[in-house]
Amino acid sequence: MQSLRQDIVEITGQHLAMEQVVSVSRSGSKVTLSPDAIERMVRGRSILEEAIARGERIYGATTSVGPKTTASISQANTAEFSRRLLRTHNAGHGPLAAKDVTRATVLNLLNSLASGTTGARPVLAERLVDALNADRPIAMHLWGSMGQSDMSSMADVALAVFDDIDLEAGEALALLNSSAMSTAVAVLSFVDLHRLLQLSTLVGALSMEGYAANPSTVSEIALRSRPFDGLVRHGSAIRKYIEGSYILSAGGPRNLQDPLCFRSMALIHGAAEDSLAFSRQQIGRELNASQGNPVISLEHGSLAAVANFDMITLCMALDVMRLAFAPVFTSSTERLAKLVDTTWSGLAIGLIEEDGIGAPGFNGVALFHKSITSEARLLTAPLAGELASSSHSNGVMDRASLAALGGRRGLELAQLGTSIVAMELIVAAQAAELRGRTPLGNVTGQLFAFARQTIPFAAAGQRPPNVQPLLEQLQSNRDAVDCMIAASN
Structure with a gap:
């Protein structure tokens, strides 16, 4: 990852450095998505949609999750399933994360989506970019993660940033199935x-x-x-x-x-x-x-x-x-x-x-x-x-x-x-x-x-x-x- 200017960090999905996490989370540096990252996200989304069109069973995209993996999700119900998936994992309580931890978490999630390997659309990454650059306050709870994805904390972030849009197949899981908060505090x-x-x-x-x-x-x-x-x-x-x-x-x-x-x-x-x-x-x-x-x-x-x-x-x-x-x-x-x-x-x-x-x-x-x-x-x-x-x-x-x-x-x-x-x-x-x-x-x-x-x-x-x-x-x-x-x- 390279800087466009000293205070702007370019997110590629592949080269995020610890020093840049600190710069964004504690010094308020702005972020931008690289053109290559957007292309990878478009490519990743296309691969996922092609697999769905072929009728493949895909965890969290065409099937439910956890104990309900055997349940199929029709594409007509994808948006509602996604909303419910986020809300059922929104069990966080206890202390709220400090601002630097929250910003680092959002940055890590952004970098993950920018890799293209989750199948999330570029519009989701752009929302995260806007949230960071606007220094938008997000209430994220620290308790709840077992270290196998920070689902509860990530539900806080996802509902704060994406609650007003319909998520497509696999995107809710891409947001939840992230250890962005664990990596941030690390x-x-x-x-x-x-x-x-x-x-x-x-x-x-x-x-x-x-x-x-x-x-x-x-x-x-x-x-x-x-x-x-x-x-x-x-x-x-x-x-x-x-x-x-x-x-x-x-x-x-x-x-x-x-x-x-x-x-x-x-x-x-x-x-x-x-x-x-x-x-x-x-x-x-x-x-x-x-x-x-x-x-x-x-x-x-x-x-x-x-x-x-x-x-x-x-x-x-x-x-x-x-x-x-x-x-x-x-x-x-x-x-x-x-x-x-x-x-x-x-x-x-x-x-x-x-x-x-x-x-x-x-x-x-x-x-x-x-x-x-x-x-x-x-x-x-x-x-x-x-x-x-x-x-x-x-x-x-x-x-x-x-x-x-x-x-x-x-x-x-x-x-x-x-x-x-x-x-x-x-x-x-x-x-x-x-x-x-x-x-x-x-x-x-x-x-x-x-x-x-x-x-x-x-x-x-x-x-x-x-x-x-x-x-x-x-x-x-x-x-x-x-x-x-x-x-x-």
Whole structure:
């Protein structure tokens, strides 16, 4: 897929990229259909209509669906069958999707129709283009998908966009038999988690300075001894962030062997990077893969009954992505615990000098950090082994991938993770200033100054700062943070 202008994304049905999903869903980029996509849709519709004219039994086009597959649908009843099919699957309730998730879902559905493999007419794709470009609000529920097509959520979208037109044979199923919402949350959660991982490494580097940790674990010798791409990426990033730091000089590190939460940080974050590389590959492929049943082959001019609605590949990619963050977050918790504990850090108890009152200082922050890290760990549990039902639709739908849930948990994990990293930044900055060793690294020094814009040093008798202002600053000044992260390249 190519851009006609920077703010217009051309939909081909074959080349949708994750970055373009983010651009449309979060930056409001406009979309347009490529001429080739329109031709493919016309061709796909022609193949489907020719098969119908030959009297072929086609799931969802000439037959009903699920337990009523044996029931035939006459062409005179197609429009009414389509209306009922959408409405009977419109069972969604619970929380509504955020605007970016809804826009990403509509974009993914558009790209699927544009492939021509669903048999949907170009007019349906053009409706979706208009909805995106007009920034039309669509109420789409997040609950209801088992990961075998997001039927309930897609019914919300279809009824909002197409309720005033008659759908032709097979089109209602083409709209329902899509995992556009699962794929949308997969893309957005990946993007958020991948950026969070880079931020975690940057903050972890400042924690190293707050602890006066030994940087030998990110030396060239150390990184070359284990040839993993992620390790080299994050180890090199840490080295770049702390360039010029006191811990690189003689007498800088306090210990030969630091706790593993410091010593293994590059290994842990590197392993997460490698896991995310796999997830990115799978999610990227899913964006342009057929998710419908049946599927139309434009090359062979025929149809095939398939199980392309099974999102096991997507679910596995999301499982790997989320699971990678369990050690990232737990090691962050351990770094906080070590920094606030005078036995480990050599600093004041709770990182605040005693004023005779005996307040615990940052120990409460460490306990809260441990609490949300425990919650985050629960979100990393794999879902691919779950089975929702073995009896639905007369036993035909006898397994489920739960990909939609995996994506939603990814978004929630990114939100919790941002708080986890922000609290580590507060503690790392306090420890670094309390230790009083200078200079800080070229980039970690910038991060320290960035943090101090909203979180002041807690002197004797003062309470630790609240994390909320820092969270807001991380969100409102994303460009500044991204520039610091980019310094590692």
